[in-house]
Amino acid sequence: MSSRTRVFVTGMGTTSPVGGDVSSTWDSLINGRSGIRHLTEDWAQDMAVKIAGRIAVEPTEVLERVKARRLDRSSQFAMVAAMEAWRDAGLEGSVQDGTVDGDRVGVAMASGIGGVNTLLDNYDILKEKGPRRVSPLAVPMLMPNAPAANISLYVGARAAVNTPVSACASGNEAISLALDQIRLGRADVVVAGGTEAAIHPLPMAAFANMMALSKNAGDPTTVSRPWDTGRDGFVLGEGAGVLVLESEEHARARGARIYAEVLGAGITADSHDIAQPDPKGRGGSRAILRALHESDISPTDIAHVNAHATSTPQGDIAEGLMLHATLGAHAENVVVTSTKSMTGHLLGGAGALESIATVLALHHRLVPPTINLDDLDPQVHLDIATKPRDLPAGDIAALNNSFGFGGANVAVAFGSAM
Numbered sequence: 001m002s003s004r005t006r007v008f009v010t011g012m013g014t015t016s017p018v019g020g021d022v023s024s025t026w027d028s029l030i031n032g033r034s035g036i037r038h039l040t041e042d043w044a045q046d047m048a049v050k051i052a053g054r055i056a057v058e059p060t061e062v063l064e065r066v067k068a069r070r071l072d073r074s075s076q077f078a079m080v081a082a083m084e085a086w087r088d089a090g091l092e093g094s095v096q097d098g099t100v101d102g103d104r105v106g107v108a109m110a111s112g113i114g115g116v117n118t119l120l121d122n123y124d125i126l127k128e129k130g131p132r133r134v135s136p137l138a139v140p141m142l143m144p145n146a147p148a149a150n151i152s153l154y155v156g157a158r159a160a161v162n163t164p165v166s167a168c169a170s171g172n173e174a175i176s177l178a179l180d181q182i183r184l185g186r187a188d189v190v191v192a193g194g195t196e197a198a199i200h201p202l203p204m205a206a207f208a209n210m211m212a213l214s215k216n217a218g219d220p221t222t223v224s225r226p227w228d229t230g231r232d233g234f235v236l237g238e239g240a241g242v243l244v245l246e247s248e249e250h251a252r253a254r255g256a257r258i259y260a261e262v263l264g265a266g267i268t269a270d271s272h273d274i275a276q277p278d279p280k281g282r283g284g285s286r287a288i289l290r291a292l293h294e295s296d297i298s299p300t301d302i303a304h305v306n307a308h309a310t311s312t313p314q315g316d317i318a319e320g321l322m323l324h325a326t327l328g329a330h331a332e333n334v335v336v337t338s339t340k341s342m343t344g345h346l347l348g349g350a351g352a353l354e355s356i357a358t359v360l361a362l363h364h365r366l367v368p369p370t371i372n373l374d375d376l377d378p379q380v381h382l383d384i385a386t387k388p389r390d391l392p393a394g395d396i397a398a399l400n401n402s403f404g405f406g407g408a409n410v411a412v413a414f415g416s417a418m
Contacts, residue, residue: 004296005183008417010256011089011244012356013081017237017343020057021084025353026360029368030388034221034342036235043201048208051220052199053237053344070137071150072115073197077240077349078147079154082109082191086155089244090256091189095156099254106159106187107152108178109242110170110194112348112404115142117200147195147240159187165348167404168308170194171241172351172412176265178245188250193352195240204236210275214311224345225372226309226338227316227380234310237344241352243359260359261415263297263397266290270407277315277403281322287409288326288399295397295413299327302334302413303391304367304398306358309338310345319401320380337385341371351402355412358400362416365391 012022017035019025028035035053044050059076060068062083068076086092094100118141122134140146145163152161160181164173171194178192198204207213214233216223224235245262268290270283277284292299305323309316323331339357346353361367367389376384397415402408 006248007179007182007245007262008248008251009243009259009262009359010246010251011085011091012242012259012359013084013088014239014241014353014356015055015057015059015077015080016239016353017053017056022356029339029342029357030366032342032369032371034371036220036224036344038220047201047204049204049213049215051223051235053235054199055238070141072118072141072146074111074115074195075141075147075150077197077238078109078195078242079150081193081240081242082151082154085191085242085244091244100189102156102158104159104188105155105157106178106181106190107148107157107161108164108174108181108190108192109148109151110164110174110348111144111147112165112167112170112196113198113203114144115146116198116203118142120200120202151191155191157191166408167406168345168347168350169402169404169408169410170348170351172355172400172402172410173267174352175243175262175355175412176267176410179262179265182245182247188247190245191242192245193240193242194349196347196349197238198347199236199238207236212312222372224311224341226311226341226370227377227384228373229375229377231311231313231316233312234340235344237346239346239353240349241356243352243355258417260362260417263413263415264291264294265410265412266294268409270409272407275405277318279314279318281318281325283407284319284322284401284403284409285325287411288322288401291399291411291413297397297413299330301397302327302399303396304361305334305336306354306398306400307336307338308401308403310340315403317377317379320382323382332381332383334383335367335385335389335391336382337367338370339368351400351410355400358398358414361391362396362398362414365393367391
């Protein structure tokens with residue numbers, strides 16, 4: 001087991017399909033408001049799937065226009081979320097004025113796909129207008145570590161600046177990496193999270209052709225329906241989530257507000273299929289067990305799970321099996337939800353956004369509902385919240401699960417701030 005240095009969440013920021021910041025996102029989640037909409041772009045009209053979870057507030061409304069033009073959309077989202085999180089933690093300007101040592105500040109910012117908009121847009125320019133018209137900023141904009149690098153420049157981070165890339169598990173993997181960095185003594189503060197901006201014709205066509213996206217042509221707000229018998233695929237979303245993780249000693253010394261504790265994490269691989277999860281959920285089960293072991297907690301300490309549950313036929317069933325295999329009979333006493341029913345699936349940004357939802361559920365003792373669950377799949381035996389649900393008082397824990405293409409599994413355990 002790693003060092004038992006306690007690590008706290010002291011700041012959070014997000015921009016999502018249901019809100020432009022943490023407060024508005026949480027309000028939408030608690031009130032069951034979906035951010036899934038029809039796409040209005042001309043290119044979308046010829047697509048098999050014409051809906052997605054577009055960002056609620058465009059980043060150009062937050063960032064300086066010149067700065068925004070030098071960032072891929074994924075980096076724009078990351079910067080908006082990081083600026084809010086850094087400010088929320090009370091650390092704005094702290095490295096610059098010397099109150100925090102930049103050598104002890106790190107960044108772990110993930111992305112599953114990276115700067116795909118910049119890459120594909122510049123390829124179109126290359127084909128249509130020639131090589132001389134390709135942007136000289138294309139490479140620093142499209143590289144997967146661009147969000148992490150730009151955040152490090154903003155906060156003044158001079159410890160490790162990392163970019164985990166593990167498909168839909170990337171955001172949670174970044175949180176796990178940040179936890180390790182602090183417990184290994186390599187940093188006191190790490191800005192951690194994930195971002196994704198993949199609502200573009202090529203990724204959407206590719207996901208649709210591999211039968212991953214829902215092709216339901218009904219009301220877009222009802223299409224993402226985890227665990228429902230009518231589910232037929234996920235809905236693509238975009239956005240970013242960022243958490244500021246801080247060692248107990250550093251946080252206490254500066255009197256930081258503490259939202260929750262990061263207790264531990266588990267990372268495993270399925271070694272089963274490049275796109276499909278192990279149908280028995282064995283890899284995810286091992287990730288959850290490792291998170292419990294590293295956190296030094298028992299299954300009965302878990303009061304809430306923010307599930308990966310993307311609204312796919314096979315994945316939702318596999319996750320139910322995982323929870324029963326790891327939590328035993330207690331699984332049916334745990335309040336479970338899938339906020340993807342409202343946000344869609346943010347791919348590399350999903351774990352970070354859903355970790356924020358998990359932390360806030362512990363902080364407010366209130367679980368957001370899973371919407372659109374009209375007919376529970378009989379293979380699922382979980383206590384799924386379909387309206388806001390209270391959590392008990394006292395010292396409790398919660399899990400956030402993320403699973404990705406390639407067989408990546410990450411479970412992160414959070415504890416109430418006591």
